[in-house]
Structure formats: C-alpha cells, structure tokens
Amino acid sequence: MQDAQLVSVAQALISAWVPVTLALTLAVALSLYHCVERKPVDIDPSMDIDYFMLSGAPLPRPLPDFDLDRAKPRPYRPFRWRYHQTMALAPLEHDWWIELESTYKFRVNQRQYLYTKHGSAVLQSMPGSEAACKEMMYMVIQFLCARYPNHFQFDKNTCGFTNRILGTSDDIDTVHPLQFLLNNVPEDFLVTQKDPGTGEYFLRAAVCCSAIGFNMTGKMGRPLREIHGPVPDYEWKLKTSVDKFFDRMPVEKPIQRGSWSFEVGQPLYLQANDPEYMEHKRENPNLRIEDVYLRIDWQTLRRLPQSKAILFNFKALFTPVTQLQEEPYIPQLILKVLKEGPASIKKYKGWSHLEHRLLPALEVYARDQVSRGLVPEGWQERTLDEQPFFPGWQSVSG
C-alpha cells in the first residue's frame, strides 16, 4: 500500500469513529511506518485530519480560563554542570508546545514590524515546502484552539481562524502559513526536510525573527551542518548525534531544549552590520546590572506526521539578571558555567563585554542566598534535579 493510501485509511477510520485506541494504534503504526520508509509522500494536508491523533502525541489540556495579561513564561534555566556540549534534549511537555504569556501583543507587533523592515531575511520558503508548511499551520491551529479555547476558534465551514486577543481573523485557505504564524504566534518556526539524495536535512521554510548575528537569507536551503557552521565544536561533537537523531526521530516523541545567553537590553533581531550591533557588543564601564538580561531561547523539535518534515520552533524569553537573586542555586550555577565553561563557548555566546558587571552581581546574589538559607553553605555546583527549573520555581511563574 502507498503512503498516501495509508494516510487516507487512518483518516477514514478516525472520522468513522473507530474506537479511539484502535485508531490511535493504527496512527502510531502508520507514523512508525513512515519513519522507517521515509519515502517522499504525496500528501494533502487538511484541517479534517486530527494531526495529534495521527502523530500519537496528545493534544494539550485546555486552559479555559487562561488570563493572558497575567501569564508569565515559565522560568526556564537550562544550565548544567559539568558543562558538556551535548544535544541536551528532553521529552517535550505536550501541554507547553506553544506557551502564550503577557508579552504576546507586543511581540506579535514587533515581529510584524521586523518582517516589514527585513522581508525575506526573516520570512521565506522554498518550492517543495508547501505541504509541510500547511501541515505545520494546521497543527498549530489545532493546538491553539485546544489549549486556549477562550482566545482562538476555528470554523470548519468558513475555514476562518479567529484570534480574539487581537480581534483578527484569517482565511486559512488563502493565507500563507508563514504569514499566518507571524500574525498569530510570537515564536519562530523553521521547517527542515530530508534531501533524498544526500540523506541530510535542509532548511526549506522559516519565519525567524529571534536572530542575533544570523538571518534566514544566510541559512535557507542549507543543511544542518552548514547552518551550525559558527557553533563551536558542532562539527566534531554534535554533528553526528544531531544527524542520527533527525533520521530516527519518531513522530510521537517531540523534544525540547534550551539555549541561553546574556544581553544588554532585550534585542530580538540584530545583524553584524547594524551600527546597533557594535554598540550592543561594546564594553561600557557605566553599564548598570539592571540593564543586563538573561536570554533563553526555548526550543522544541517535532516530526510532522504527514510530510515527515522536522519542525523546529522556539521563542526568546528575557529575564532581568536582578531577578535571579530570588532563584535558589541559579546565580552560583551560572557563575560556575561562566567562569569554568569552555572558552570557545564564551567567545561564541559573546558575554565578555558585560562580565565586569555580571560576575560581581552574581557573586553577591550567590552569597546572599547562602546567608538567607536558600542554598546550603559549601554547595557543590551540579545540574539541578528540577532542571530546566529550580526549587520553588512555581512561585515565580504565572
């Protein structure tokens, strides 16, 4: 049986109300089949398909009373010690694939402005990615409507998607999926597809506004190994494991990981030739610690169940460094990584221009946490059990 026929059989069973477990089993078997075969599939994405059922990954639990204005992002702190340059992957917490919080409107506006200003450097796609892009949009819509039912609705009869936060609607038959994402989700979405000839995964479509020092013009159409060219040690430490991981990644097991850096202010998009970029990287003796932010790029990866493309999406979250004084163990752990982590990582992440202010502040916070009894005297730095969070993190999240 051809892949497309198998997809139709599963859809037919699901829509004919074959018991859920049976349909689910079939869907999982189907997705494993796809994973093993990896043939190009003649697919026809549609909102009639339940993409979560098809993938075997659950839909999120609904938050019917979700209050966007009061929602804070979860305080991701993906710091590890000993520091090893590994893939550092964890299973995705399904409810949290797309996490909305109180900066939603500001970020959507900011991202639309960046697109108006930089065009294809932040949003572009290549021929052959159309079906994967549609599938991605449908999956995002199904997630948003299930998770935040008071904010988003989809009408099957009109194909209209309503965003009650912004008071907008999109006809999903006519809108480009990347434009839809730009207008409704303040996250970056990058679609990679396997080249049947080389077996490598290439970037084929993206909306990506959270980019310091790179952009989509330089990355589009390139394989993962070239995309990661500037990342220290990628070629010899990460390339083989990332390639293997991509090849084997099952549809029902999406994953999450975090990347971190420190910035002055909250720059989302900066290019090396911007005058602002030089200013941003300049050491300023008068820098105030209040102006230094921890930036976390919280990332997820999932294989799309129909097209088999791998979707990489992430959001940039900024936290004032001053807030870390209330987060047990985090200042001391960060100090260890900053002081004793590999020099190549320090150069790539580029924080030397602010360490004259950052390190002394973290030292004060770490000593203060010991004197307040939040951290035991003589604690030896190690990856926390609560990683990517910290003990008591719920009290600082919304």
Ligand code: HEM
């Ligand atoms: C298991 C999958 C992946 C791993 C382990 C990984 C790892 C990394 C690491 C270690 C960095 C350096 C920043 C950091 O500390 O995190 C990085 C940067 C980056 N990654 Fe990935 N990555 C993965 C997947 C992807 C995918 C699918 C894409 C896009 C198609 C991507 C695009 C990028 C880009 C654009 C950068 C910035 C590179 C630059 O500075 O020019 N990554 N990645």
